[in-house]
Amino acid sequence: MSRLNIVVPVKRVIDYAVKPRINAAKSAIETSGVKFSMNPFCEIAVEEAVRLRERHQGVVESITAVTAGYSKAQDILRPALALGADKAALIETPEITESNGLKLEPLAVAKLLRAYVERSGANMVIMGKQAIDDDSNQTGQMLAGLLGWSQATNASAVVFDPATSTVSVTREVDGGAETLSTSLPIVITTDLRLNQPRYTKLPDIMKAKKKKIETTTPADLGVDISPRLTIELLADPPKRVGGAKVESVDALVSKLKELGAI
Amino acid sequence: MAINGLRSQVAIAKNAVWLERNSTHSSTYKRLFSIAATTAAANNGHAAGTASILEFDDDVNMFRDMVSRFCQDIVQPKVREMDEAEKMDPEIITAMFGNGLMAIETPEEYGGTGASFTAAISIVEELAKTDPSVSVCNDVHNTLVNTCIRKWGSEDLKSRYLPQMATSKLGAFALSEPSSGSDAFALKTRARKLKDGGYVIDGGKMWITNGAEAEIFVVFANLAPENGYKGITAFVLEKPWGVKVVKKEHKLGIRASSTAVIAFDEVHVPASNLLGKEGAGYKIAIECLNEGRIGIAAQMAGLAQGAFNRAVSYVYNDRKQFGKFVGEFQGMQFQIAQAATEIEAARLMLYNAARIKDNGGDFVKEAAMAKLYASQVAEKVASQAVEWMGGVGFTREEVLEKYFRDSKIGSIYEGTSNIQLQTIAKLVQKRYTN
Numbered sequence: 001m002s003r004l005n006i007v008v009p010v011k012r013v014i015d016y017a018v019k020p021r022i023n024a025a026k027s028a029i030e031t032s033g034v035k036f037s038m039n040p041f042c043e044i045a046v047e048e049a050v051r052l053r054e055r056h057q058g059v060v061e062s063i064t065a066v067t068a069g070y071s072k073a074q075d076i077l078r079p080a081l082a083l084g085a086d087k088a089a090l091i092e093t094p095e096i097t098e099s100n101g102l103k104l105e106p107l108a109v110a111k112l113l114r115a116y117v118e119r120s121g122a123n124m125v126i127m128g129k130q131a132i133d134d135d136s137n138q139t140g141q142m143l144a145g146l147l148g149w150s151q152a153t154n155a156s157a158v159v160f161d162p163a164t165s166t167v168s169v170t171r172e173v174d175g176g177a178e179t180l181s182t183s184l185p186i187v188i189t190t191d192l193r194l195n196q197p198r199y200t201k202l203p204d205i206m207k208a209k210k211k212k213i214e215t216t217t218p219a220d221l222g223v224d225i226s227p228r229l230t231i232e233l234l235a236d237p238p239k240r241v242g243g244a245k246v247e248s249v250d251a252l253v254s255k256l257k258e259l260g261a262i
Numbered sequence: 263m264a265i266n267g268l269r270s271q272v273a274i275a276k277n278a279v280w281l282e283r284n285s286t287h288s289s290t291y292k293r294l295f296s297i298a299a300t301t302a303a304a305n306n307g308h309a310a311g312t313a314s315i316l317e318f319d320d321d322v323n324m325f326r327d328m329v330s331r332f333c334q335d336i337v338q339p340k341v342r343e344m345d346e347a348e349k350m351d352p353e354i355i356t357a358m359f360g361n362g363l364m365a366i367e368t369p370e371e372y373g374g375t376g377a378s379f380t381a382a383i384s385i386v387e388e389l390a391k392t393d394p395s396v397s398v399c400n401d402v403h404n405t406l407v408n409t410c411i412r413k414w415g416s417e418d419l420k421s422r423y424l425p426q427m428a429t430s431k432l433g434a435f436a437l438s439e440p441s442s443g444s445d446a447f448a449l450k451t452r453a454r455k456l457k458d459g460g461y462v463i464d465g466g467k468m469w470i471t472n473g474a475e476a477e478i479f480v481v482f483a484n485l486a487p488e489n490g491y492k493g494i495t496a497f498v499l500e501k502p503w504g505v506k507v508v509k510k511e512h513k514l515g516i517r518a519s520s521t522a523v524i525a526f527d528e529v530h531v532p533a534s535n536l537l538g539k540e541g542a543g544y545k546i547a548i549e550c551l552n553e554g555r556i557g558i559a560a561q562m563a564g565l566a567q568g569a570f571n572r573a574v575s576y577v578y579n580d581r582k583q584f585g586k587f588v589g590e591f592q593g594m595q596f597q598i599a600q601a602a603t604e605i606e607a608a609r610l611m612l613y614n615a616a617r618i619k620d621n622g623g624d625f626v627k628e629a630a631m632a633k634l635y636a637s638q639v640a641e642k643v644a645s646q647a648v649e650w651m652g653g654v655g656f657t658r659e660e661v662l663e664k665y666f667r668d669s670k671i672g673s674i675y676e677g678t679s680n681i682q683l684q685t686i687a688k689l690v691q692k693r694y695t696n
Contacts, residue, residue: 037327075320079324082315082324198521199331199332199361200324201361202325202362202366202377203375204361204362205324205375206375209321
């Protein structure tokens, strides 16, 4: 019977309820005075790890929450510990602050996580499918590729069989739902309907203070995190203008030609 | 920190230096000095080293986040129906217990969270932004009943009741009677001591918050009326022993919070359920109510903020007249600015009072001022918020008018505004009399 050693990467992002604005210099998203919290998909990931522990008594050895960023990124490790993670780790990148967060690209994060996961002896990674700030939906897939592990992304249901060490993941795809069955080790990325995270109980928030948070750096992990991309321009999406109704297909085609769309 | 606290810090430091120079036991005193310094740094809910009283530490911020979500998901959908039905949904009370919201200051060994008073009232404030009725239910249970038992209960009482009150049983504080409100110590409920050491309680109480749902009651009764208020004694009663809910009031505001007339008809109380000492009831009541004042101030500040948030969002995002959002007219802007200033002032006063209390200082004046002012601000801002939202604000469907009705109780319960003014005046007079 296999034991599970789970790593849950989490990301600190601008709270989902806040409307992001571009700063005056049009160089970055405005972050001063803005509320930050854990990426909603990451919360679902922590919740899923905790549920696995509850569903299969004695199978889950440990759940570690890990994040990368400058020291403020630690703010979301405490909520992860309060939700049920046993310990946490911060991969400290002092040069990446709130205001230039886009400089830490998915490939760099995947490399950092690969190094961390290999060091930690984990055999399962559960993480959010994408972060709500850049909506990349890349890190999980890249991580699986770098590790050479199975991957099951956009999970809407996860079933683990301890006896056979098989993981069945149902995914929401364009045509409907698809179920993959694979073995450990595995990277799973979570989708919205996987679970509804619990409210953290107040006593658990206090207990989280006593749990360990370790720090490490990209240098320690032997990873170069320099960005491969330059941001040329940041702009608001163009304001929506009203459309018009057309009566026939011919009218539609001529309108489209008028607008230069075809 | 209170000036006296600071003075003693300096005294300890001076003594430590002298002793270090003059004593062979210098290492002991060095250690004591550093312990004193660390204790001074403990900020009990307030972030260390920050400039503002309104910045809280990580614990309190996390509690607030959690409660804010709880309110949005669980409380908000039910606010209107609970108000119309004049009944708290039992699921909300169960959810508050389930999430550890009902034993905030209770030590961990009794099943509580072991957090500070500032944390407890932060939660009261957050809850009130969504529903002042749910907020007062939590406030009375935590800052009055839990606190009474925690501070004055014997080890036996604490171990019997605190865990239950952390997980499932709601508490109520029974002091007021039909003929004794502000004049609390004119209470008529009698307690009689029996030969076996137990007591019999006979009488009735009125205006008891949580009265209909509570299972644990802290009851004040007079054991020796011939000694006047010095006979008043506090007891812990369980509902099955004979506490009867005679009537639930139909109120102007906080309608979902049950306010009950309760009766004790020769109810037997074992000797072990005496709270504190015989005749010490008046002291317990006064101290409890002083703390409770800050709790109500927090409820009123949350109420004001909740009404303000809703109405101001409406005037800047939803309602346009004469080609612009109504919030952009200068008349509105000035009213909004004034209200924002007053809410900030109320919050500063109440969290300052809480900080003094958490640090062991004397907070009677600050608590009275905080409650007085917060209830005034709540009434004014809630009333304005209705106006800012116009006709829509006047409809019950919008739920905003509820804040206006709820605010009225602020100047009445847990010490009327006139009583607060009197308390403050007496303290001022004392200071200014040569």
